[in-house]
Amino acid sequence: MELRHLHYLVTLGETLHFGRAAERLHISQPPLSRQIALLEEELGVGLFDRTSRTVKLTAAGEGFLQDAKEILASVERAKRNAISANLGHRGSLSLGFMFAAAFSIAPAILRAYTTEYPEVHLHVGEAVPSLLIQDLRESRLDVGLMYPPGEMAGMETLTVFEEPLVAALPLNHPLSGSDDPIDAVDLKDEQFLITRREASPYFHDTIINHCKTEGFVPKTFLETNYQHTLITFVGQGLGVALVHRSMQTSLPTNVKFRPLRNPPTVKLNATWNSRNRNPCTDTFVQLAAKLGPTMHPGE
Known part of the structure; x- marks a missing residue:
């Protein structure tokens, strides 16, 4: 038959x-x-x-x-x-994202993806960029929303979002009384709170290099893995920090955000292993690349 x-x-x-x-x-x-x-x-x-x-x-x-x-x-x-x-319209996709992406484009992209591809089972987890790279290399993740990983054999990456850094100051700081831009050098005598380089070389080096360009080396007081921790400690008067503009959407208490003149910018990339043959990776990257540049969180 x-x-x-x-x-x-x-x-x-x-x-x-x-x-x-x-x-x-x-x-x-x-x-x-x-x-x-x-x-x-x-x-x-x-x-x-x-x-x-x-x-x-x-x-x-x-x-x-x-x-x-x-x-x-x-x-x-x-x-x-x-x-x-x-075609990547059904199946499963394992996605990792770094913490800062939760305050910028990750929620909107996830909503859009689950709406457009309801038959794709999406598993999402958060990790620091260094661990995301490891998970991508070992195929525990299909795609990561993270800082550019640099030149790494076997990795594909595409910038889907870019935003400037802003200064986060304690609310009682002498520079917290205005919304006008300041120069990073205005903070040269302050104690800086910064992300650990082991967790995120790209973000750590972006801040250090910008300060050096402004003519000073920041005096680091505290290092942590997550920007939200930096914001919390800034609110407690323990120092200042340079953070993503989108971190303003976290609405912290006792923190004042000031824009920077000629601010450094940070990129958020979709990154995946070139050996990955999951077609759902392609549909996710395409949607993120289309939606990300239209968003301006924290403005």
């Missing part, structure tokens, strides 16, 4: 006329009659009662017709699913 036999059966069962069924199937009537007879012989039951004028389904034929329709529908569904999976 082949799928074509089921097509023959369904077409004849719907038309109850060998001539019309053969015409719809684009074959001649004698081969259709032979194939139906062979199918009945294989099953050992009669599917149709034939007279010179009429064709009727037997009781066995009625039941087999419904089963055949369900089988053919399942085959078509399997075809659509295979095509959809190959």
Whole structure:
């Protein structure tokens, strides 16, 4: 029994006329009659009662017709699913993101992706950039939303978002009374709170290099993995920090954000392993690249 036999059966069962069924199937009537007879012989039951004028389904034929329709529908569904999976419209995707992305574009991109691709099972986790790279290398993640990883063999990366840094000051700081831009050098005598280089070389070096460009080396007092911790300690009067502009959306108490003149900018990239063959990675990266540049959190 082949799928074509089921097509023959369904077409004849719907038309109850060998001539019309053969015409719809684009074959001649004698081969259709032979194939139906062979199918009945294989099953050992009669599917149709034939007279010179009429064709009727037997009781066995009625039941087999419904089963055949369900089988053919399942085959078509399997075809659509295979095509959809190959296009990245269904399947699963494992995504990692760094903490700062939670305050910029990650929530909006995740909402948009789950809306556009509801049949993709999305597993999302947070980690520092250094751990995200390790997970991508070892294929525990399909894609990461993170800082540019630098030149790394086997990694593909695409910038999907970029934003400036701002100064985070205690609310009682002498420079907290205005919304005008300041220069980073205005903070040269302050204690700096900064992200650990081991956790994020890109972000750490961006801050240090900008301060050096401004003519000073920051006096670091505290290092941590997460910017939200920096913001918390700034609010407690333990120092100042340069953070993503989008961190303003965290609405911390006792913290004043001031824009910087000629601020350094940080990039947020979609990063994946070049060996990754998951088509859902492509659909996610394409959507992130389209949506990310339209967003301006923290403005």
